[in-house]
Amino acid sequence: MRFDVAVDQYLTDMRSQGRLSSARSALSYRGTLEKHGEDVGNRDPANVSRDDVKRTLRRWSHPNTQRTNRSVLISFYTWCEEEGIRRDNPARQTPRPRRRPVEHVNLTRGEAWRILQAARTTREKRAVYLLLCAGLRNGELRGMRGGHFGREGYVWVTPDIGKGGRAREIPVSRDLRPVVAEIRSNVAVDEFVLPAQRFRNPPANTERMDLRFVPSSSQALIRMVEQLASRAGVSQHVTPHDLRHAYANHIARGADTRIAQYALGHAYLATTDIYMRTPLLDEVTAALVDLTYEPERTFPSTQRTPDTAREATTGIEPV
Numbered sequence: 001m002r003f004d005v006a007v008d009q010y011l012t013d014m015r016s017q018g019r020l021s022s023a024r025s026a027l028s029y030r031g032t033l034e035k036h037g038e039d040v041g042n043r044d045p046a047n048v049s050r051d052d053v054k055r056t057l058r059r060w061s062h063p064n065t066q067r068t069n070r071s072v073l074i075s076f077y078t079w080c081e082e083e084g085i086r087r088d089n090p091a092r093q094t095p096r097p098r099r100r101p102v103e104h105v106n107l108t109r110g111e112a113w114r115i116l117q118a119a120r121t122t123r124e125k126r127a128v129y130l131l132l133c134a135g136l137r138n139g140e141l142r143g144m145r146g147g148h149f150g151r152e153g154y155v156w157v158t159p160d161i162g163k164g165g166r167a168r169e170i171p172v173s174r175d176l177r178p179v180v181a182e183i184r185s186n187v188a189v190d191e192f193v194l195p196a197q198r199f200r201n202p203p204a205n206t207e208r209m210d211l212r213f214v215p216s217s218s219q220a221l222i223r224m225v226e227q228l229a230s231r232a233g234v235s236q237h238v239t240p241h242d243l244r245h246a247y248a249n250h251i252a253r254g255a256d257t258r259i260a261q262y263a264l265g266h267a268y269l270a271t272t273d274i275y276m277r278t279p280l281l282d283e284v285t286a287a288l289v290d291l292t293y294e295p296e297r298t299f300p301s302t303q304r305t306p307d308t309a310r311e312a313t314t315g316i317e318p319v
Contacts, residue, residue, distance in 0.1 A: 021165025
């Protein structure tokens, strides 16, 4: 069996079993497996070795990315075992990369507010308010259409754009209301809220699809957030996911943990608990900003003798 044929059958089975519930996940899985197929020369998966898997994993330099793609390869070769294509799993025979902690910018409430106020255009306001006031992920925001705002008072994240195929409805907060009202008035049901601004790989003919029906690229959104943060006077490198983290930190302290888990679209409560365990930068600042090693100041006019100091603290007159 050729490798590409096996991949097609694997993805079909995964979708039919509900183990790949979103088109984005299926596309990601296929991308990893196609790279692996190139490395093994599209030969029969039965003849793939541990060294072939290691060669594919070396395509990615970051250990976290290697871990993610290794899990895809493990899943594929587990399916090969179940189908009787091979007796072992070469991906499991490779060492598991050590997860590296992901650093996020811990924005203060003041910085988050300044980023909101820095938005000038309609496009900037839609993007930054939906990130900071609804906690949308990069892909969720870019997949938003007018139909996701059909229910008044809510932002609907549908399974086709939600991570892991999970749907949720996010109540529209006070800060978000004007932006949602503008979207409901001006964006048709099937139009993207953040449409592309130019064509990528345009066709040779002159008949092009209306840009309103083409989603923005991830890089365009990342650049927009960087520019807004710089305009707001935030010196750190801020990403769209940092704005989602700011929203998560904000609601984790103002709502029940289960409610926060639902609003953020987390599969596990433990993920939401992380935001409760990590203090806000505002909290750290309030606790530490007035601490000092400087000795208490004394002045000649008010300096007390040891006896008068004893009297003041104990109420006992000096002998």
